Amino acid sequence: METYFILPFTLGMLFLLIVLFIKYGLWITKLSHIDKLRIVQSIFTRRSWDAIKESFLEGLVHRNMYKRNPLLGYMHMCFAMGWFLIIVFGHVECYMYYGTLAKAPWYPIFFQYYVHEWFPGERFMTNLMDFLLLYILTGVLLAYFKRINSKIFGIKKTTKLKPLDRVALISLWFIFPMRLLAESATAALYGNGGFLTNTVGQLFVWIGVNSSMESMLWWGYSLSLGLFFVGFPFSRYMHIFTEILFIFLRHYGIKLKKQFNSYSRIQVYSCSRCGVCIDVCQMHVANISNNQSVYILKNIRDQNLTDRKLYNCLLCGRCEQACPVRINLNDLRISQRIRATKEFNSDYAFLQTLPVDEPQMIDSKPEVIYFAGCMTHMTPGIKKSVLKVLDKAGVKYQFMDKEKGACCGRPLMLAGQYEAAKKLIAYNREKILESRAPILLVSCPICYKVFKDDYELGQITIKHHSEYFLELVNQGRIQLAQSEKTIVYHDPCELGRGCGVYEPPRELLRMTGQLQSVQQEKVNSLCCSGSLGDLSLSMADRNVIKAETLKVLLQKNPDVLATACPLCKKTFVKGVDVQVKDIAEIVAEAME
Amino acid sequence: MRNFGFSTTKSRTIDYGDIDRRLISYILENEPTFNACLSCGSCTAICSAGNLTSFNIRKLSLQIRLGDLEKTHEEIDKCMLCGKCLLECPRGINTRNVVMLIKKGLTIFEIKDKA
Numbered sequence: 019m020e021t022y023f024i025l026p027f028t029l030g031m032l033f034l035l036i037v038l039f040i041k042y043g044l045w046i047t048k049l050s051h052i053d054k055l056r057i058v059q060s061i062f063t064r065r066s067w068d069a070i071k072e073s074f075l076e077g078l079v080h081r082n083m084y085k086r087n088p089l090l091g092y093m094h095m096c097f098a099m100g101w102f103l104i105i106v107f108g109h110v111e112c113y114m115y116y117g118t119l120a121k122a123p124w125y126p127i128f129f130q131y132y133v134h135e136w137f138p139g140e141r142f143m144t145n146l147m148d149f150l151l152l153y154i155l156t157g158v159l160l161a162y163f164k165r166i167n168s169k170i171f172g173i174k175k176t177t178k179l180k181p182l183d184r185v186a187l188i189s190l191w192f193i194f195p196m197r198l199l200a201e202s203a204t205a206a207l208y209g210n211g212g213f214l215t216n217t218v219g220q221l222f223v224w225i226g227v228n229s230s231m232e233s234m235l236w237w238g239y240s241l242s243l244g245l246f247f248v249g250f251p252f253s254r255y256m257h258i259f260t261e262i263l264f265i266f267l268r269h270y271g272i273k274l275k276k277q278f279n280s281y282s283r284i285q286v287y288s289c290s291r292c293g294v295c296i297d298v299c300q301m302h303v304a305n306i307s308n309n310q311s312v313y314i315l316k317n318i319r320d321q322n323l324t325d326r327k328l329y330n331c332l333l334c335g336r337c338e339q340a341c342p343v344r345i346n347l348n349d350l351r352i353s354q355r356i357r358a359t360k361e362f363n364s365d366y367a368f369l370q371t372l373p374v375d376e377p378q379m380i381d382s383k384p385e386v387i388y389f390a391g392c393m394t395h396m397t398p399g400i401k402k403s404v405l406k407v408l409d410k411a412g413v414k415y416q417f418m419d420k421e422k423g424a425c426c427g428r429p430l431m432l433a434g435q436y437e438a439a440k441k442l443i444a445y446n447r448e449k450i451l452e453s454r455a456p457i458l459l460v461s462c463p464i465c466y467k468v469f470k471d472d473y474e475l476g477q478i479t480i481k482h483h484s485e486y487f488l489e490l491v492n493q494g495r496i497q498l499a500q501s502e503k504t505i506v507y508h509d510p511c512e513l514g515r516g517c518g519v520y521e522p523p524r525e526l527l528r529m530t531g532q533l534q535s536v537q538q539e540k541v542n543s544l545c546c547s548g549s550l551g552d553l554s555l556s557m558a559d560r561n562v563i564k565a566e567t568l569k570v571l572l573q574k575n576p577d578v579l580a581t582a583c584p585l586c587k588k589t590f591v592k593g594v595d596v597q598v599k600d601i602a603e604i605v606a607e608a609m610e
Numbered sequence: 611m612r613n614f615g616f617s618t619t620k621s622r623t624i625d626y627g628d629i630d631r632r633l634i635s636y637i638l639e640n641e642p643t644f645n646a647c648l649s650c651g652s653c654t655a656i657c658s659a660g661n662l663t664s665f666n667i668r669k670l671s672l673q674i675r676l677g678d679l680e681k682t683h684e685e686i687d688k689c690m691l692c693g694k695c696l697l698e699c700p701r702g703i704n705t706r707n708v709v710m711l712i713k714k715g716l717t718i719f720e721i722k723d724k725a
Contacts, residue, residue, distance in 0.1 A: 326640075329707070362713040364687035368663045392658045392692040422661050425690035433691055433710060442690060550693045553710060556643065557702030588697050 023237040024124040026244030031123065034247040041251065042263060048280035053272045060270045069269035073262045078102055082342035086294055089171050093164065094292065096157020097190075098258070104150045111143045127243075130201045130215070131236055134208040141212075148212030151201075154194050161191065168293075180320070186249030192242035200235040203227050254316075260287040261343055274346045276436050278353040285345045289315045295337035295347065300545055303566045304559035306330065311337045311347040318354060326554055328354055332563075333432060333551025335515040339541050355434025363437035369424060369445045384416040386486070387455040389446075389469075391462035392425055393584040400584050403606035404461055404483050410609055411495040416453050418446075428468035428512075432551045439472070447473055459486050461602065463513035463583045464550065470517055482513060484523040484582050484601045491529065498529045498608040503577040505531040505604075508567075508590070509543035510583035523582045523601050530608040534574050544570055546581075548589030561593075568594060580604055630677030636715040637674070637708060644708050646701040647671055653695035653705060659688045667695065667705075674712065679721045686712050 049057075060066070075081045078099045084091025108126035113119050115129075115137050125132060130144075164171055179187065198218065205211025205219030206227045250256065264284050272281055295311040309327045317323035331351060338347040388408070394401050408415050424446055427439035450458055450473075458480045460466045469480045481489075490496045505527050513519045520540045527533045538544055547555075547563035568590065571579060579594070581587050582601045591598045637644050651668045659665040665688040673682055686709065695705040 329710075359710070359714070362717045364689070366687070366690075368688060372662060392694050395658075396656065396694055396697060423658070424662065425658055425692040429691045429693050429706070433706065435691065548697075550696075550706070553707045554641070554704065556704065585693075585697075 023233065023240045024128065025240070026237075027127065027240040027247075028124060028244075030244030030247030034250050037251040038259060042259075045263075045280045045284055049272070050275075050279070053267075053281065056270050056272055057267070065269045065271075066266070069266040072265050072269070076265065076342065077258075077262050080342065082344075083292060083294065086340060086342060087171060087297075089160065090164075090292060090294070093157050093160040093171075094290070096154050096160070100150055100154035100157065104147065104154065107143070107146060107150065111147065114139055114143065128236065128240070130204050130211070134204070134210055144210065144215075145212035148214035151194065151198060152214050155198065158191060158194050180316075182249055183253045186246055186253035186255055189242045189245040189249060190255070193239070193246060196235065196239040196242050200232070200239045203232040203235050207232055254289070254291045256287050257290040257343075260284060261290070264288040264343070264345075268344070274349045274353070276349075276353060276356055278350075278357055282350060282353055285350060286315050286318050288343050288345060290343065291316070292342060294340050294342060298336045298340045300332070300334070300336070300547075300563050300566065301330075304555075304562045306555075306559065311341070311345075311351070314351060314354070315345075315347075318350075323354060325358065328358060329433075329553035330555055331552055332511070332545050332547065332549040332555070334511040334545035334549060336542075336545070339515055352432065352434060355432075356436045357434070359434040360437070363435050364441070366424075366438065366441040366445070369441065372422075382414070383454040385414045385455065386457040386459045386481075387416045387418050387450055387453040388459045388461075389418045389423070389426070389450075389465060391419070391423075391460060391465040391584075392429075393464065393588070394461040395419075397584040397587055397600070400461055400587070400600045400602050403600070403602040404459075406606045407483075407487060407490070407496060407602065407609065411490045413490070413495075415459070416455060418449060418453070426462075426465035426468050427472070428464045429550045431468060431472070433553060439468075443468070443472055447475070450475060450478065457481055457486070459483060461584065461600075463510045463516065463519075464585065467512045467516045482517075482519055482522075482582065484526055485519060487602070487605050488522045488526055491526070496605075496609055498526075498605065500529060501531050501608070503531040504534055504574070505578045505580050506534050506536050506571050506574065506576040507539070508536075508546065508571055508579060508581040508586060509540060510581060510586050511543075511545050511549060513582055514543055515541060519582075523580070526601055526605060527580055530604050531578065534576055537570055537573065546583075546586040546589045548585045550585070560589075564589060572596060578604070624676065628677075629675075630679055632719050633677070633679055633682070633712065633715045633721075634674050636718070637711045640711050641704055641707045643701070643703045644671075646703055648701060650700060652698045652700060656694045656698045658692045658694060659690050663688050665689065670712075679716065679719070682712065683716050683721050686716070 078095070080091045080094040080098065083094055105126070108129060109119065111129055112121055112126040115133055116125070198215065201211060201215040202218035203222055205215045206222035207229060210216070211219050246255075267281060267284065274282060274285065289312060291312050293312060296307070299310045301307065301309060309330045314323065314327065317327065328351070333348050333351065335348050338345070341347060386408075388404065390401050390404070424442050426446065427442040430439035430442065456478060458469060458475065458478050460469060460480065461483050463482065466480060466482050469475065487496070491498060507524055507527055509520065524533060544567040545563070546567055547560040576596065579590060579596050579598045580601055581590065581598070584600065587598055587600050649668055649671065654660055654666050654668040657665060657667060660667070665685060667689070670682060670685050689709050691706055691709060693706055699705055
């Protein structure tokens with residue numbers, strides 16, 4: 019029986035289905051009780067529909083990747099959409115001939131092998147299947163080229179592979195060319211086939227073809243399918259179905275926790291290793307190319323993540339912003355740091371013994387409570403300017419860390435010291451709530467981020483000074499004079515991508531000077547390299563990255579380089595001729 | 611002890627043979643920049659934790675080099691990792707990494723707090 023060739027395919031598929039069933043079953047059962055309730059509650063709502071829509075747009079069409087890199091998006095779309103359609107229309111074709119869908123799965127897959135005679139719609143279906151095959155083959159061709167030279171995709175580097183990935187990758191590369199050859203051989207023997215297989219079939223006739231050769235080619239097709247299915251759960255192709263699971267869970271409102279859990283694992287396995295994150299990473303400037311998110315996720319999967327790799331990341335969030343699958347890359351990395359450092363968290367017992375501050379305002383409650391933060395105390399110019407603006411506008415404020423103050427906890431959070439950070443958070447939180455002020459004013463985006471994400475301050479609104487000063491201007495409490503100076507604005511990572519504040523600083527700058535745009539700004543802005551997210555990057559490497567960022571920012575030779583973060587300012591100010599100013603300083607100057 | 615023509619009391623001598631070098635070796639292995647420290651004290655002057663407590667990272671750096679690990683454990687827990695020292699260090703030492711390495715090293719060598 020020459021139809022034994024269906025065995026590799028069938029066994030491979032069976033194996034794949036069993037492994038997927040066990041893996042996904044385990045992951046879903048391991049979700050927290052609340053997360054499971056979330057799934058049950060939203061499964062029959064609009065959210066499922068939205069998830070289906072996104073699965074189609076991202077899982078098949080690859081819209082996000084297409085936006086970022088059209089050629090890469092097209093390649094992924096060829097494989098995903100093409101394969102999906104070939105399966106769907108394979109079943110349609112099978113139904114048209116046999117009049118039933120209850121056929122064994124190998125009939126639609128090897129349809130050309132079984133059916134050689136004409137049936138209504140046969141011409142159309144064979145040509146359609148040929149067209150889809152051609153469509154996938156263009157993607158396969160691009161994949162070959164990408165491996166040889168990734169530059170034609172406009173990407174600097176493509177992902178490195180591990181052995182099992184290579185097996186899966188090579189079998190994937192063989193599947194569709196083998197299908198073409200097998201179908202063409204059949205077409206040569208029986209004189210059928212569409213525009214593609216028939217043409218290639220003519221070639222087979224010319225070189226001479228017999229049924230044993232045909233059977234061999236079908237064996238090849240089935241073997242490459244089977245091999246791919248067996249390699250699937252252990253390779254990066256696991257992302258194909260995991261991404262869909264991830265999209266559904268995300269739509270059901272499940273969020274990434276601080277601790278690495280089952281949902282984190284689903285995110286890790288959703289990574290297709292497309293390489294978009296490699297391309298946006300600034301570390302390449304300093305010749306560091308082993309710590310990009312795609313490799314970290316791979317290391318998490320393989321459980322061989324080293325401390326040096328884990329800590330060598332600015333956590334600027336550029337990769338997270340670019341990720342077509344929308345994986346929470348920053349928080350995933352932090353969750354690994356939490357795991358790596360959980361044995362040595364401080365308890366900050368000294369906080370309990372600190373003297374209680376004398377209340378600064380006994381008679382009435384303040385309008386705002388101002389938290390300058392460690393970094394602002396390092397840049398007294400910013401602190402003075404903020405206080406000057408507040409005084410001029412007649413704002414009643416309480417200065418929370420005027421003389422002494424505990425850190426906000428974000429630097430600990432970035433280092434993975436979650437339990438330690440909680441102690442500082444509890445201490446500061448109490449002080450903020452005690453002040454009874456409705457607004458918490460901060461000057462440092464690093465503090466802003468942790469206040470917003472982890473403090474649970476209830477009714478209190480948290481404002482960065484750029485947001486608050488804009489409000490003061492709009493209320494007419496301060497007036498700004500416009501100058502002719504040209505200004506470029508640098509988006510701090512924690513303020514921009516971290517908290518989504520892009521416009522208020524720009525509006526203020528438009529009122530005080532001539533704001534120029536930069537090539538990479540807002541969500542695409544570059545990191546200054548001073549980030550506290552990185553623990554192991556050397557000063558020399560930081561300076562290389564900083565120089566590149568400055569090159570982009572200072573392209574138009576502005577008079578002033580404005581930023582909204584004391585750490586960015588401190589980083590830029592060393593070794594640059596242009597004036598570096600915080601938004602608070604610019605506003606304070608423009609008031610005169 | 612050889613007679614150098616002067617005498618000293620036991621409490622004022624440092625015996626280099628007795629120093630517990632495990633922690634300092636561990637730190638230097640993973641963060642070689644720590645070797646560049648010239649004990650200028652800039653980090654200590656700017657320190658947020660030093661402002662709140664008796665925490666003195668310059669002193670700590672000497673203690674580590676002298677192998678007084680129990681005392682180190684007690685002190686290092688006061689650091690809040692805010693990173694001001696990183697900006698102030700004239701030698702470009704990765705101070706935050708040094709602190710994390712101290713913490714990790716003390717865990718690896720199972721040094722317990724004195725208290």
